[in-house]
Amino acid sequence: MGAGLGAVAIGSLYFVEVLFLAVVIAAVGVGVAELVQSFAARDINVPMIPVLAGMAAMVVGAYYGGPAWLVGIFAMTVLVLMMWRMFRGTEGYVRDTAATILVTVYPSLLAAFVALLLAHPLDGPDRVVVFIATTVASDIGGYFAGISLGKHKMSPLISPKKTWEGFAGSALACMAVGGWLVAWLLEDDVWKGVLIGAVVVVFATLGDLVESVIKRDLGVKDMGSLLPGHGGLMDRLDSLVAALIPVWVLLTLLV
Numbered sequence: 712m713g714a715g716l717g718a719v720a721i722g723s724l725y726f727v728e729v730l731f732l733a734v735v736i737a738a739v740g741v742g743v744a745e746l747v748q749s750f751a752a753r754d755i756n757v758p759m760i761p762v763l764a765g766m767a768a769m770v771v772g773a774y775y776g777g778p779a780w781l782v783g784i785f786a787m788t789v790l791v792l793m794m795w796r797m798f799r800g801t802e803g804y805v806r807d808t809a810a811t812i813l814v815t816v817y818p819s820l821l822a823a824f825v826a827l828l829l830a831h832p833l834d835g836p837d838r839v840v841v842f843i844a845t846t847v848a849s850d851i852g853g854y855f856a857g858i859s860l861g862k863h864k865m866s867p868l869i870s871p872k873k874t875w876e877g878f879a880g881s882a883l884a885c886m887a888v889g890g891w892l893v894a895w896l897l898e899d900d901v902w903k904g905v906l907i908g909a910v911v912v913v914f915a916t917l918g919d920l921v922e923s924v925i926k927r928d929l930g931v932k933d934m935g936s937l938l939p940g941h942g943g944l945m946d947r948l949d950s951l952v953a954a955l956i957p958v959w960v961l962l963t964l965l966v
């Protein structure tokens with residue numbers, strides 16, 4: 712399923728951009744549903760339908776209207792969700808609303824930035840490829856360096872499997888792929904891609920750790936079971952959504 716979804720996503724990038732946005736909305740929607748269900752297991756109520764509607768509106772608005780639309784739709788979504796919860800009474804209002812806003816930001820708002828990348832008038836699809844490939848390189852480099860060289864734990868209380876050696880492998884892979892793709896696809900300086908890779912590895916790693924903190928607080932091992940052996944889709948999206956904003960900022964400013 713994951714490979715098929717990835718093939719559709721990459722193919723649609725260069726031929727039917729709206730289809731790519733639909734894939735993004737579907738994937739993030741599954742991640743949102745997994746988060747909502749995990750919260751529900753701890754009696755934290757997050758209204759799934761309005762959160763999903765707000766997420767889809769942010770992605771579409773970002774693509775067609777740019778950053779201003781994204782900010783406006785996000786603010787309106789938060790306001791509507793705060794009012795939505797009000798009708799369930801006062802007990803647990805702050806707890807439920809805080810969790811709802813968290814889900815509206817992570818992954819919903821963050822994922823909408825991929826639409827901003829795609830909407831670039833000159834080379835939007837190439838920018839998305841740079842982002843995805845560089846972030847995936849972080850996971851791959853970290854995995855192989857971690858299993859072969861990993862000895863020094865990065866954060867044993869949060870994520871016992873993460874090591875500094877794995878982080879170094881992630882950094883090397885990110886900077887190599889970033890430098891290569893920025894030079895090849897975007898026809899710009901290699902150093903800019905290396906810088907983007909260095910920033911990606913930091914935020915992708917922190918995204919993994921944030922996901923681990925959330926799971927530990929909720930008392931779950933995985934966010935879901937959609938991907939056998941890998942947990943839920945949200946367990947695969949954590950590093951991607953965390954790296955999106957810094958990649959968009961750097962590509963906008965530098966390239």
